[in-house]
Amino acid sequence: MKAAFLKAPQHITVEDVEKPVTGPGDILVRAAYCGICTLEQRLYTGERKLYYPVIPGHEASGIIVELGGEVKTQHQAGDHVALDLVNRCHICPACLSGNSNMCENRFKKGQRVLGGFAEYILVRPDQAYVVPPDLPLEKAAFSEPVACCIRSLKKVSLKMGENLLIIGAGPMGMMHLKAALLMGARVIVSDINKSRLEDARTMGADAVVDASNGGRAVEEIKALTENRGVDCCIVTSPAPQALQTAADSIAVNGRLNIYTSYNDKPMLPLDMNSLHRLEALVTGSEGRNEEDFYRATRVLSFGKIDVADLISGIYPLDRAGEAVEAALSGSTYRILLKMEG
Ligand SMILES: [Zn+2]
Numbered sequence: 001m002k003a004a005f006l007k008a009p010q011h012i013t014v015e016d017v018e019k020p021v022t023g024p025g026d027i028l029v030r031a032a033y034c035g036i037c038t039l040e041q042r043l044y045t046g047e048r049k050l051y052y053p054v055i056p057g058h059e060a061s062g063i064i065v066e067l068g069g070e071v072k073t074q075h076q077a078g079d080h081v082a083l084d085l086v087n088r089c090h091i092c093p094a095c096l097s098g099n100s101n102m103c104e105n106r107f108k109k110g111q112r113v114l115g116g117f118a119e120y121i122l123v124r125p126d127q128a129y130v131v132p133p134d135l136p137l138e139k140a141a142f143s144e145p146v147a148c149c150i151r152s153l154k155k156v157s158l159k160m161g162e163n164l165l166i167i168g169a170g171p172m173g174m175m176h177l178k179a180a181l182l183m184g185a186r187v188i189v190s191d192i193n194k195s196r197l198e199d200a201r202t203m204g205a206d207a208v209v210d211a212s213n214g215g216r217a218v219e220e221i222k223a224l225t226e227n228r229g230v231d232c233c234i235v236t237s238p239a240p241q242a243l244q245t246a247a248d249s250i251a252v253n254g255r256l257n258i259y260t261s262y263n264d265k266p267m268l269p270l271d272m273n274s275l276h277r278l279e280a281l282v283t284g285s286e287g288r289n290e291e292d293f294y295r296a297t298r299v300l301s302f303g304k305i306d307v308a309d310l311i312s313g314i315y316p317l318d319r320a321g322e323a324v325e326a327a328l329s330g331s332t333y334r335i336l337l338k339m340e341g
Pocket residue numbers: 037038058059144145
């Protein structure tokens with residue numbers, strides 16, 4: 001089979017390797033599509049390091065081709081699946097308390113990590129979420145990022161009829177937008193990129209705010225919320241200005257989630273007395289647990305969230321390097337790899 005290996009920063013090669021052998025507890029999946037997320041982009045640029053060579057890819061979908069003899073679940077060959085490629089041990093305190101995205105054993109040596117940029121992939125049964133055959137597999141590959149948005153909105157306890165500000169109209173901002181609209185929020189999206197703001201409007205944003213004019217953005221957000229500020233705010237952009245806007249825009253009882261990760265350690269410009277007086281909550285979210293993943297596969301399967309307009313390009317596996325470059329260009333939403341196997 002073919003697989004794309006990251007051998008060093010900016011160095012991806014597609015090679016022929018042995019097809020994985022299905023162990024007794026494994027499910028072998030013929031991969032269909034894999035999205036190129038920020039993690040893959042940072043591994044490629046070298047901002048994040050795992051080990052080399054590594055097969056990147058964690059937003060994968062495919063079709064089950066073989067089940068190990070000890071697989072006891074209802075999975076069957078031919079099932080279409082979305083793959084949750086994190087390792088969850090199910091017995092550490094994080095897993096047992098519903099936070100398996102923080103599983104203490106998820107990066108233990110010797111485990112399979114990532115691996116979506118390949119024609120075949122071995123998974124454990126708990127990593128293969130069956131989706132109906134009428135959900136296109138390129139859309140099923142969005143289960144992971146949509147799941148991360150569901151977790152993020154859960155962390156701020158978004159309620160029907162609330163105002164939500166999403167800072168950053170990249171792919172994750174847009175997926176938050178779609179999920180939040182489904183949950184009944186009025187959504188304001190801010191970004192410095194005018195064409196992305198137009199796209200946000202097209203995708204259903206109730207209001208958009210041009211963040212390129214600094215403090216005026218906060219005034220606009222206040223004007224949109226009877227001068228109260230927003231009930232919830234999700235920061236999907238790592239720009240320093242985004243943190244200032246977030247801190248200045250939350251209402252009494254406002255909840256703020258830092259969704260983005262940072263290469264440095266910026267401080268939130270929010271003084272403690274305001275935090276006290278607003279009874280504000282500040283949280284972060286990273287990844288998703290099983291429930292989030294399950295719900296993501298459901299909303300995609302039901303057609304409640306349609307991600308067609310977020311697919312900016314589909315590249316064959318052979319052109320994986322080019323595809324990652326396109327994802328890094330900043331002018332795309334999601335770039336997907338299509339496997340041929
Ligand atoms: Zn992802």
